[in-house]
Amino acid sequence: MGKANYFFLLFFPTYIISVSSQAQEIFSWSRETGYCNPSVIGLPRAKALIVKYELQPAYKMVSTGKQGNYGNSDGNINRNRRWDLRLRFPILNKPSLTIAAGIKYTQEEFRFNNIQSNNYEFYKDLEDRPLKSLGLHFYVLKPTKNKKYFILRTSFDLNGDYNSKHLSVKDFLKFSITPLIGWKQNENLSYAVGLSYGYNFGQPLIFPVLSINKNFNCNLGIESVLPVSIKLRYTKNEKNYIYTGFELSGASYRLNNAGTPFSDYDKLHLFRSELRYTINYEREIHDWLWFGVEGGVRHSFNFNLTNGPRGRSDVIIKNKLRDAPVLSAGIFVVPPRGLLRKKKE
Numbered sequence: 154m155g156k157a158n159y160f161f162l163l164f165f166p167t168y169i170i171s172v173s174s175q176a177q178e179i180f181s182w183s184r185e186t187g188y189c190n191p192s193v194i195g196l197p198r199a200k201a202l203i204v205k206y207e208l209q210p211a212y213k214m215v216s217t218g219k220q221g222n223y224g225n226s227d228g229n230i231n232r233n234r235r236w237d238l239r240l241r242f243p244i245l246n247k248p249s250l251t252i253a254a255g256i257k258y259t260q261e262e263f264r265f266n267n268i269q270s271n272n273y274e275f276y277k278d279l280e281d282r283p284l285k286s287l288g289l290h291f292y293v294l295k296p297t298k299n300k301k302y303f304i305l306r307t308s309f310d311l312n313g314d315y316n317s318k319h320l321s322v323k324d325f326l327k328f329s330i331t332p333l334i335g336w337k338q339n340e341n342l343s344y345a346v347g348l349s350y351g352y353n354f355g356q357p358l359i360f361p362v363l364s365i366n367k368n369f370n371c372n373l374g375i376e377s378v379l380p381v382s383i384k385l386r387y388t389k390n391e392k393n394y395i396y397t398g399f400e401l402s403g404a405s406y407r408l409n410n411a412g413t414p415f416s417d418y419d420k421l422h423l424f425r426s427e428l429r430y431t432i433n434y435e436r437e438i439h440d441w442l443w444f445g446v447e448g449g450v451r452h453s454f455n456f457n458l459t460n461g462p463r464g465r466s467d468v469i470i471k472n473k474l475r476d477a478p479v480l481s482a483g484i485f486v487v488p489p490r491g492l493l494r495k496k497k498e
Contacts, residue, residue, distance in 0.1 A: 198487035205483030212477035226273035274414035313407035355426025355455035356464030424464035426455035
């Protein structure tokens with residue numbers, strides 16, 4: 154199997170959550186292999202390297218103390234920004250089995266208006282903490298010689314404030330896994346079912362998933378992983394893509410309590426769960442180099458500070474984030490067209 158095929162096999166599992174498509178080109182296995190191709194026709198070149206910056210400006214947080222003497226308060230967040238870096242690479246690449254891995258790093262921070270004049274301890278503590286996530290992800294794709302295929306995605310993430318000398322690696326470690334079994338009906342329809350364990354709902358939870366990738370015509374298609382995401386994609390041409398849809402995302406951060414206003418709690422966690430509606434535009438800059446811009450609205454479900462590994466129990470402070478705009482911009486690297494054409498020849 155050649156390099157062009159490797160690029161699709163490597164990144165197909167990542168497209169389960171958000172897939173773009175292009176009607177003019179097909180990136181898949183050579184048909185000579187005899188193995189099932191789980192993709193629908195028209196998938197674009199996969200992203201090997203992503204650098205992204207996100208901003209949520211100007212929204213309000215309302216807090217209610219549930220334990221201790223923290224009381225209630227509200228504050229205005231001037232900006233909530235996040236950097237996201239992702240790199241993906243192969244481990245094993247065969248027609249009958251592909252194993253790939255990815256490394257990601259994100260850092261998120263909050264900045265309040267007039268934090269000096271706000272006496273609420275949680276806001277001061279949150280502004281001083283960079284929330285980081287360092288992850289290693291694995292993707293396994295096992296096709297068969299009929300219409301069936303199997304996908305397994307696992308991730309190991311260190312989430313929290315890593316500056317702590319009082320916490321070990323296991324305190325920050327978060328694990329998620331999604332096994333799927335799928336069927337390729339034709340070049341325009343592929344679907345899969347399975348289970349997922351992760352933090353999409355703001356706390357560790359096992360839930361069923363249904364993935365459907367379908368093309369309606371050469372320009373319009375839908376990619377969904379219910380109940381996590383659903384996206385509609387419009388392909389104008391091979392250099393321009395537009396996506397719109399909803400996505401549910403969440404995370405859990407382990408926080409150091411030493412020397413903070415929360416020193417009485419030895420299992421300090423911050424849980425986040427939110428639903429986003431976004432419109433995304435991606436365009437080619439030069440063959441292998443692309444950029445993307447995104448805008449939308451974020452609705453928060455959960456932003457609780459707890460003294461335990463669950464998002465809705467042992468709550469210390471319950472926080473409600475008002476709806477906020479989401480803006481982001483990024484660049485990414487894809488395999489050159491020449492490499493793919495060489496494989497087709």
